[in-house]
Amino acid sequence: MASSSLSEEELTLTVKWSGNEYTVRVCGDDSVGELKRRICQLTNVLPKRQKLLYPKLGSKLADDSVLLSHLPLKPSLKMTMIGTVEDDIIVDQVDSPEIIDDFELGQDESTDIKDKEVNKQKLRRRIYQYKIELRNPCREGKKLLVLDIDYTLFDHRSTAENPLELMRPYLHEFLSAVYAEYDIIIWSATSMKWVELKMGQLGVLNNPNYKITALLDHLAMITVHSDSRGPFDCKPLGLIWGQFPEFYSSKNTIMFDDLRRNFVMNPQNGLTIKPFRKAHANRDSDQELVKLTQYLLAIAELDDLSSLNHKNWESYNEDNFKRRRHS
Numbered sequence: 001m002a003s004s005s006l007s008e009e010e011l012t013l014t015v016k017w018s019g020n021e022y023t024v025r026v027c028g029d030d031s032v033g034e035l036k037r038r039i040c041q042l043t044n045v046l047p048k049r050q051k052l053l054y055p056k057l058g059s060k061l062a063d064d065s066v067l068l069s070h071l072p073l074k075p076s077l078k079m080t081m082i083g084t085v086e087d088d089i090i091v092d093q094v095d096s097p098e099i100i101d102d103f104e105l106g107q108d109e110s111t112d113i114k115d116k117e118v119n120k121q122k123l124r125r126r127i128y129q130y131k132i133e134l135r136n137p138c139r140e141g142k143k144l145l146v147l148d149i150d151y152t153l154f155d156h157r158s159t160a161e162n163p164l165e166l167m168r169p170y171l172h173e174f175l176s177a178v179y180a181e182y183d184i185i186i187w188s189a190t191s192m193k194w195v196e197l198k199m200g201q202l203g204v205l206n207n208p209n210y211k212i213t214a215l216l217d218h219l220a221m222i223t224v225h226s227d228s229r230g231p232f233d234c235k236p237l238g239l240i241w242g243q244f245p246e247f248y249s250s251k252n253t254i255m256f257d258d259l260r261r262n263f264v265m266n267p268q269n270g271l272t273i274k275p276f277r278k279a280h281a282n283r284d285s286d287q288e289l290v291k292l293t294q295y296l297l298a299i300a301e302l303d304d305l306s307s308l309n310h311k312n313w314e315s316y317n318e319d320n321f322k323r324r325r326h327s
């Protein structure tokens with residue numbers, strides 16, 4: 001195991017690609033996968049398209065889970081990247097890896113990941129490195145809803161002539177209704193080109209009844225390590241809170257994702273949504289977004305959302321219904 005001082009140490013690497021040199025700042029506790037994301041940010045070559053070459057390292061750079069502190073990298077040596085920018089976005093869809101089944105981390109392990117200094121440091125660096133571009137201004141007094149795309153709003157694994165057939169039912173009704181109380185940010189573990197294309201096709205970016213505050217992509221994620229599952233990526237809401245502290249915080253933010261592990265840095269703010277798969281079979285029966293509209297509007301009255309246990313959202317809806325009937 002690397003010592004913590006070594007793993008938190010900043011590394012400045014020079015990467016050569018296509019006749020240019022790029023400076024990449026990472027730390028020892030970052031993985032090769034994370035390094036590829038930083039290179040992607042500079043070159044637009046997607047991580048899965050990158051092949052990294054470095055003297056004497058051979059195939060070690062082919063394993064995305066290897067920590068940089070475990071590799072003998074020297075600032076004096078340059079890395080070479082081979083890869084081409086994705087022109088055909090459709091290729092991205094076909095190639096996108098099947099999402100690994102969600103896994104539950106133990107309570108202790110989750111707390112540990114959230115509180116680890118090295119992860120807090122990664123978050124601070126991400127706040128500094130990843131600039132969120134607002135499509136529409138943040139609104140005073142509104143709460144914040146952060147939404148995943150794949151299997152949350154859209155079934156990206158089924159095929160259809162028209163992408164609208166793969167959209168989760170009631171998506172526009174849901175967004176229109178919750179927009180009254182929430183700013184909406186969409187955060188997907190894919191590339192920004194893909195996020196924009198997909199949301200554009202579904203008509204989410206130009207709907208007259210709601211506005212999207214911002215789109216975030218895979219480059220905004222951080223890699224953390226769990227003892228039981230090894231490295232994995234997550235979506236730290238602290239990135240948004242750090243850039244818009246006057247509007248958003250742990251008290252007024254809720255995030256929907258079908259993968260619980262994406263919440264590991266902020267478990268109190270995540271709601272695990274039932275995945276929307278097999279769109280053709282399920283699009284007539286799926287009511288999740290209708291029920292979640294009720295939940296979001298009911299809890300919007302509260303000053304502090306972080307005291308709720310979103311695992312119990314369905315019973316909150318029922319209790320709320322009873323309360324209303326009796327009053």
Ligand SMILES: [Mg+2]
Binds near residue numbers: 148150151257258259
């Ligand atoms: Mg998903």
